Amino acid sequence: MPDPAVALDLQQVNRNLERFHQQAAAAGCVVRAHTKAHRTTELTTLQVSAGSVGAAVINARAAIGLAAAGITDVVVAWPWPEPWRWPLYVEAADRLDRFAVHVDQAETIRGLGALAVGAGTEIGVRIDVRHTGEDGVLPLARLAAETPGILLDGVTGYPAPESRADIDDRAALGRRHARMLVDLAEQIRAEGIDCQVVSAGGTPTAEAAMDVPGITEVVAGAYSTLDAGLAAIGACGLDEVAISVSAAHADLLDGCHQPWDPEAGPVLAGDRLLPAHICPLAKTLMRRGIGFTVLYDGRPVDHWQPIGTPDRA
Structure with a gap:
C-alpha cells in the first residue's frame, strides 16, 4: 500500500x-x-x-x-x-x-x-x-x-x-x-x-x-483525533493519537503548533509524524485539497475530504 x-x-x-x-x-x-x-x-x-x-x-x-x-x-x-x-x-x-x-x-x-x-x-x-x-x-x-x-x-x-x-x-x-x-x-x-x-x-x-x-x-473538536500537543500536556497518550502524516509530506505540518507552545513541532512515531495540533492541519488540508486516508486494521477503507465554504465568496 x-x-x-x-x-x-x-x-x-x-x-x-x-x-x-x-x-x-x-x-x-x-x-x-x-x-x-x-x-x-x-x-x-x-x-x-x-x-x-x-x-x-x-x-x-x-x-x-x-x-x-x-x-x-x-x-x-x-x-x-x-x-x-x-x-x-x-x-x-x-x-x-x-x-x-x-x-x-x-x-x-x-x-x-x-x-x-x-x-x-x-x-x-x-x-x-x-x-x-x-x-x-x-x-x-x-x-x-x-x-x-x-x-x-x-x-x-x-x-x-x-x-x-x-x-x-x-x-x-x-x-x-x-x-x-x-x-x-x-x-x-x-x-x-x-x-x-x-x-x-x-x-x-x-x-x-x-x-x-x-x-x-x-x-x-480535537477529542476525536487527539494530537501530539495534547499528549505533551498529559491529556492523552501518544498511542491515542489517531492522525499521522507521512514524513515525505512534513510540509503539511508547517504552522501546526499549539498556541501555548509555538516551538513544539510534530512527534515521530515509527516512520510517521504525529501533528502537534490537529486544527491547523485540517485547515491546511482543506486549502490544498488533500484528504484523510481512513484506515481500519491498517488498511485503507475510505477517504474523507476536509471541506469549507465561506459565507461570502
Whole structure:
C-alpha cells in the first residue's frame, strides 16, 4: 500500500469518541462536536452517531451543509457581527431542527430578530462570554429575552489557554471558567429568564469543565483525533493519537503548533509524524485539497475530504 500523506486510524477514533462521550455522560452533560478539528462531514456524522448532541461550526454555510447531511442540531460557534450573514442564519434555521449562533452585540440580536420574524422563524442565540465579557452578558440576555424572533439558547465560553502557565494550570483554568459560566446562567435565571444551555468549550479544559455542576454541554473538536500537543500536556497518550502524516509530506505540518507552545513541532512515531495540533492541519488540508486516508486494521477503507465554504465568496 502506498504510504498515505495523511492517515486517520478509524479504530482509534472510535475509542477516543467512546471514552470522551462516556466521561461527559457520567458528568451529566452532553458533547457538541466542533468540526474545526477535522472539517469533514463524515467524522462529524460519526461523532453524532457516537453520542454528540450535534455540531459546532465556524459559519452558516457549514451549518447548511450539515443540514443536508442529516445533522439537525448545529451552532455557529463564532459571534460574527456582519449583517449580510443574517439571511444565511435564517436559511439555516429553516433547514435545521435546532439552530443557534454565538452573539456578542446588541445589534446582532435586534437585526437577526427582525429578519427571523419576517421569515416566520426563530433563531437561538448563545451569549459568547469570551467576546462579550462577564459584565455584558446580563444586558444581552435581557435583550434576547424580549426580542421577537430570538430564543435565548444559553451562555457559552472558551478559556483559550495561550501560554505555558495557562496549560500547566488547565484543570484549574477549566473549573474556574466553568464556574463563571454557571454563575452567569444563574444570574440570568434569577431575573426570570430561561437559560437552558451552559456550554464550556475546548478539549484541553473539557474534563475539568464537565465536572462542574451546572455545565450542560461541552464543545470540543480535537477529542476525536487527539494530537501530539495534547499528549505533551498529559491529556492523552501518544498511542491515542489517531492522525499521522507521512514524513515525505512534513510540509503539511508547517504552522501546526499549539498556541501555548509555538516551538513544539510534530512527534515521530515509527516512520510517521504525529501533528502537534490537529486544527491547523485540517485547515491546511482543506486549502490544498488533500484528504484523510481512513484506515481500519491498517488498511485503507475510505477517504474523507476536509471541506469549507465561506459565507461570502
